[in-house]
Amino acid sequence: MSQAPAHPGFDINGIIRHQRNRYPVLLIDRVTDVDPGKSARAVKCFTYNEWFFPGHFDDEPNVPGFVQIESLTQTFIMTFLCMEEYRGMKTNFVSINNVRFKRKVVPGDVLKIEARLTSFKRGLAIGSAESFVDGEPACSGDFVVAVPEILDRYKPRG
Template sequence: MSMVNGPVALDIKDIIQCQRNRYPVLLIDKIVELQPGERATGIKRFTYNEWFFPGHFDDEPNVPGFVQIETLVQTFILTFLCKEEYKGMKTNFVSINNIRFKRKIVPGDTLRIEASLKSFKRGIAIGSAESFVDDEPACSAEFVVAVPDILDQFKPKAPREA
């Protein structure tokens, strides 16, 4: 992680250390601004060489909705997985709410994703993210994400038999 006039920035090597997504589903190219435990701003550059464009659609390529949501959540989880005590932990969706698609994203577009962490308690992260192409809103959603290794510490234990 490197300091860039205050907030932290992450290159692809740092991102790979913090979270567990790998090719072909690692979608964030870099984090340009990060305030651990609060917010992150990620960048994804879409080129025609992306694996999904030939099938979505060869006559009018555009980024599928699930890929847009995944870019949002990958930026969101870095708001807490960047912290040393959570680095590299697995995450699971609990819920995705209030999804809004506001524009088509096509090859050549650069997506800027702004994510914020509202709370992180007992292995449950709550927050949201929104994306932009040239300052024009593209997609937004709210997330609840679990970190099983932390969450399991708070599950009730089965009573012992006598």
């Protein structure tokens, strides 16, 4: 029995169709490939024109940690939002754990992100993501993300 091939990915328009983040907080440029319900890979190309560089910092611009974490999270949610039944649904953070920053990310760097979905039950997605610049680890973390529309179906009625 052959396994269905992974989806080849999404350009920016495909990402916008599948998740709700928009400028200025849509922080991935392309989903390079996705195995629905399992994994996703994405890239974010940082240019000096990013809105946060003048304030972080004008004498030594680098990507703020929250931007890196949000880029990882947006890749992570594509592991399940790429599935037709969840497409376009809102998501909320439940927890972010074990975050590690391994290197500075600066203008001109391309962040390559790999995300894995470990569990998706009753509207709670659990998994992790890590990023690399030129093959070097940059940032990683474990995530629990809720999909309120699904989660609400399982809340006790009072």
